Amino acid sequence: MKQLYIDIGSTYFKVCEAGNIEQHFRNFERNIFDDLRSKCGETIARYAPEAIQICSSANGGLSTLIIGRTYTFSLKYATNIAYNSGINIIDSVLYSKIEQHTPPLGMIDVVIIAGGIDDSANSYDMRLIDYLKKVRYHNIVYAGSAAAAEFMTTHIENVRVMQNIISDKLQLRDEALKNYLTHLYQEDIMGKEEIKSLYALTANHIYPTPYIVNQAMQRIPEYFPVVDPFILVDIGGATTDIHYSRDLIMDNLVSENPYDRLVFKKLGVYKSRENLVFTARNNEYVYELLAYLGVTENILDEKSDKATRILMQLSIFLVLYKVSLHHNRYVNLYLEKLNSIVLTGGITKVLSLEECEQIVGFFYKKLLHFHQIPTIIMDSDYMIWTMSMKESSHVG
Amino acid sequence: MMKVVTGVVGNDIHVVANRLIDISLQERGFEVFNLGVNTYLEEFIDAVIETDAKVLLISSLNGEAEGWCRDLSLLKSQYELEGVVFMIGGNLSVGEDNPDVIIPKFKRYGFDLVFHQSDLGIGLDTLEAYLKEHV
Numbered sequence: 001m002k003q004l005y006i007d008i009g010s011t012y013f014k015v016c017e018a019g020n021i022e023q024h025f026r027n028f029e030r031n032i033f034d035d036l037r038s039k040c041g042e043t044i045a046r047y048a049p050e051a052i053q054i055c056s057s058a059n060g061g062l063s064t065l066i067i068g069r070t071y072t073f074s075l076k077y078a079t080n081i082a083y084n085s086g087i088n089i090i091d092s093v094l095y096s097k098i099e100q101h102t103p104p105l106g107m108i109d110v111v112i113i114a115g116g117i118d119d120s121a122n123s124y125d126m127r128l129i130d131y132l133k134k135v136r137y138h139n140i141v142y143a144g145s146a147a148a149a150e151f152m153t154t155h156i157e158n159v160r161v162m163q164n165i166i167s168d169k170l171q172l173r174d175e176a177l178k179n180y181l182t183h184l185y186q187e188d189i190m191g192k193e194e195i196k197s198l199y200a201l202t203a204n205h206i207y208p209t210p211y212i213v214n215q216a217m218q219r220i221p222e223y224f225p226v227v228d229p230f231i232l233v234d235i236g237g238a239t240t241d242i243h244y245s246r247d248l249i250m251d252n253l254v255s256e257n258p259y260d261r262l263v264f265k266k267l268g269v270y271k272s273r274e275n276l277v278f279t280a281r282n283n284e285y286v287y288e289l290l291a292y293l294g295v296t297e298n299i300l301d302e303k304s305d306k307a308t309r310i311l312m313q314l315s316i317f318l319v320l321y322k323v324s325l326h327h328n329r330y331v332n333l334y335l336e337k338l339n340s341i342v343l344t345g346g347i348t349k350v351l352s353l354e355e356c357e358q359i360v361g362f363f364y365k366k367l368l369h370f371h372q373i374p375t376i377i378m379d380s381d382y383m384i385w386t387m388s389m390k391e392s393s394h395v396g
Numbered sequence: 397m398m399k400v401v402t403g404v405v406g407n408d409i410h411v412v413a414n415r416l417i418d419i420s421l422q423e424r425g426f427e428v429f430n431l432g433v434n435t436y437l438e439e440f441i442d443a444v445i446e447t448d449a450k451v452l453l454i455s456s457l458n459g460e461a462e463g464w465c466r467d468l469s470l471l472k473s474q475y476e477l478e479g480v481v482f483m484i485g486g487n488l489s490v491g492e493d494n495p496d497v498i499i500p501k502f503k504r505y506g507f508d509l510v511f512h513q514s515d516l517g518i519g520l521d522t523l524e525a526y527l528k529e530h531v
Contacts, residue, residue, distance in 0.1 A: 070442035096475050120448040122476075166446060170429055 004047040005389040006040075007209055007382075008032060008056040008195065011237025011346060015040050016386050023349075023382075033197040049203035053389050056195055057209035057239060062109035062185055065135060066092040069115030069123060074144065077165045078114045081174045083262045083331070084214070085181035095124065098131050108137040110184060112177070113152070116145030117168050123148040129155045139184060143177045182211055209385070210234070210241040210263050213344075216388035217243050217259035220342065223387060224377050230340035231333070232384070235315050235347045239263055242319055248333040262323070262331060273311065277301075280314045285366060289317060292362050312347045313359040320363045336368055344379035353378055398527070399449035401440060403431030406460030413457055413486065420520055421453070437464055441471045444480055450531060451523065453483045459490035461502075468506035481526065485511035485519045 005016040013024045013036055024039045026032070037044070044052065064087045068074030075092050087110070093101045095115065111132070116123040123145050132140075141160045142152040149161045163176035185208050198206060213234065220226055229245035243261040277300045280286050290297055290310075299307050323333045343356060356376050364370040400421050404414050411433050418430045429447050431439060437454075444452050454461065461484060468482065484507045488498050495512045502510040509526060511519040 070445050072439045072442035073446045115446065117447050120446065122448055170431075170443060170446065 001051050002047070003390070004043065004052045005386060006036070006044075006052065006054045006201075007385060007389075008036075008054065008198070009209075009236055009346075010057065010239070013039065014382055014385065015043060016382070016389065017043055019386070021382050021386065031197070032195065033200070036198070036201075044201060049201060052202040053204055054198055054202050054206045055209045055212045055389065056198075056206055057236060057241075062087050062181075063106070064110045064112055065104060065108045065137070066112045066114070067095060067098070067128065067131075068092065068113075069095045069144075073166055073170060074114040074116070077172045077174070078112050078143070078177070080172070080260065081165060081177045082112065082181060084174070084260055085178050085185060085211070087181055087185070087263075093131075095128070098127055101131070103131065103134040106136070108135060110139040110141060110181065111135060111137045113140070113142045114144045114165050116148065116164075117166055117170065118146040118164050119168075120145040121147040124151060126155075132156065141177070141180060182208070185211075210239075210243075210261055212388045212391075213241065213384060214243050214259060214261045216384065216391045219387065219391065220384060223383060224342060224379070225340075225375070226342055226377060227339040227375070229337055230342060230374075231338060232342040232344060233316065233319055234345040235312065235319070235343070236345045240315060240319055240345075242323060244323070244331075244333055248335070248337060249331060260331070276311060276315055276318070279318055280311075283318065283321065285317075285321070286314070288366070289314070289359075289362060293358070309350060309355065312351050313355060315347070316343070316356060316359050317363055320360070321367070324367060326367055335364075336370065338374045340375045340377060342377045342379060342384070344382065344384050348378045348380045397425060397427040398451065398531075399429065399447050400426045400451040400453055401429045401431065401443045401447060401449045402453040402455065403435040403440060404433040405435055405437060405440070405454050405456050406458075406464035407434060408456055408458050408460050409433045410455070410457035410486075413455055416516060417453065417455055420516060424520060424524065426451070437467060437471065441475060441477070444477065445475055450479065451481045451483060451527070453485070453523070456484065456486040456488060459487060461486070461488050462490070465502065465505050465507075472506055479531065481509065481523070481531070482507045483509040483511075483519075483523055485509075485514060485516070488512045 007014040011026060013026060015022045027035045064082050066075060066078045066082065068078055071094065075094065079092060091104050140156060140158065141162060142149065143162050143165045146164060152159050152161060162180060163173065165173055165177050167173045195206060229247035232243040234241040241261060241263050243259050246258050246260060280300065287297065293310060293313065295310055299310050320335065321327055323331055324335055325332050341360065353376060357373065360373045360376060364373045402417055402421065404410055414433055418428050421428045429443055429449060431443055440452055440454060484502055488502060498512045499510045509523060
């Protein structure tokens with residue numbers, strides 16, 4: 001059966017039919033369903049709902065608070081699973097220091113509690129319950145020792161108990177929590193009225209785009225001249241996703257998928273433009289970088305095409321910076337070992353290869369003191385997304 | 397079954413000794429969590445917490461333990477590790493050194509049982525006797 005693939009981005013729709021991709025700028029005056037129907041109605045009408053596959057990155061991810069017993073196991077494993085499910089970590093709490101920890105002020109989408117192998121009984125006590133009373137959250141999940149599950153269900157209302165993420169051999173067991181978080185993301189998408197209406201067009205699940213792309217990472221070397229270890233950076237209008245080879249991190253995590261991913265929720269060049277500018281202004285290298293690009297900081301306040309190009313270059317720099325050893329908030333990748341960078345998303349339609357090499361060159365020279373940079377590959381035709389959608393529809 | 401966390405501390409890849417300790421512990425009826433070679437002290441402590449192990453048995457063959465285990469008391473003070481037996485054995489100094497100097501040094505670090513250039517069997521016999529008496 002021929003399939004129609006649709007990606008609902010925050011700025012563009014992409015529709016792929018028989019290998020041909022159309023891209024449509026979204027009309028923000030209309031809701032997504034009406035806008036999509038008006039632009040691609042004839043195409044969509046030719047396909048049965050079973051043959052239409054939709055993914056969306058317009059949602060932008062969920063926030064989480066993780067509580068674990070150790071940095072080496074429970075916190076590390078839960079953080080890894082959360083990132084791979086499109087979740088943004090708000091905070092993590094080491095249980096032994098929970099009484100000194102200030103709870104986050106905002107509403108948390110999901111609180112994750114982990115810790116202990118299944119027969120470890122001394123995991124949590126009333127200090128956890130006292131702390132949780134000060135946290136505002138929508139969902140709470142316990143993925144720790146089975147021996148403590150009863151304590152959780154007794155004291156925490158609506159807690160969802162699932163398989164422990166730590167195996168009896170202290171290894172990562174990510175399936176249950178990953179599925180839960182991915183579905184939570186999906187439910188969050190469905191909960192948004194605009195995306196929910198798209199279920200009128202398809203009989204299939206609407207998956208998050210970063211999830212779909214990550215599933216196809218192992219096949220990218222078949223289509224592009226990339227050499228492992230490599231990263232894939234998808235810079236869009238609202239979010240930026242980075243997918244990276246596990247060879248670039250030092251964690252001893254054993255898992256089936258050798259590629260992890262991380263979603264930066266508010267790092268985009270259109271819908272999250274203000275946040276991107278704010279992040280850029282607060283970066284210690286940005287003024288030197290702007291001088292290197294031959295512009296002044298006033299460019300950040302402009303709305304011209306040139307300003308957008310500069311912002312796109314800045315976003316590449318900021319992604320590399322955020323995952324480098326210079327920044328500890330997210331993962332730390334050993335970018336010195338990197339052989340290839342694959343760029344995809346909206347920026348590949350705007351920036352030239354030379355402009356991308358220019359900015360990556362600045363990063364490598366300034367921060368890593370390297371004079372050579374990894375090979376940059378531009379996925380200008382959204383081939384990776386198309387391949388990912390095909391893969392996922394076969395699996396589904 | 398009593399749980400034991402074991403492994404080789406620091407930049408030390410003496411995997412054969414590590415495997416022998418693992419097998420010997422299992423034969424004596426312990427449940428073993430072997431973290432392998434090149435393990436940080438923090439990882440040992442974290443494994444003890446996650447497993448509720450009653451024994452931490454660190455081995456070191458190239459003398460690196462002297463530097464890597466200095467913070468044991470500090471780490472013990474940050475977690476609730478009451479009742480856990482801390483044991484270390486192997487070649488605990490670089491080159492030849494007097495056991496009368498080395499053993500008290502590691503006890504000051506926070507280890508309950510210290511074995512410098514001793515036979516593995518003797519070390520494990522002593523551990524079992526210690527557990528009978530103290531746990």
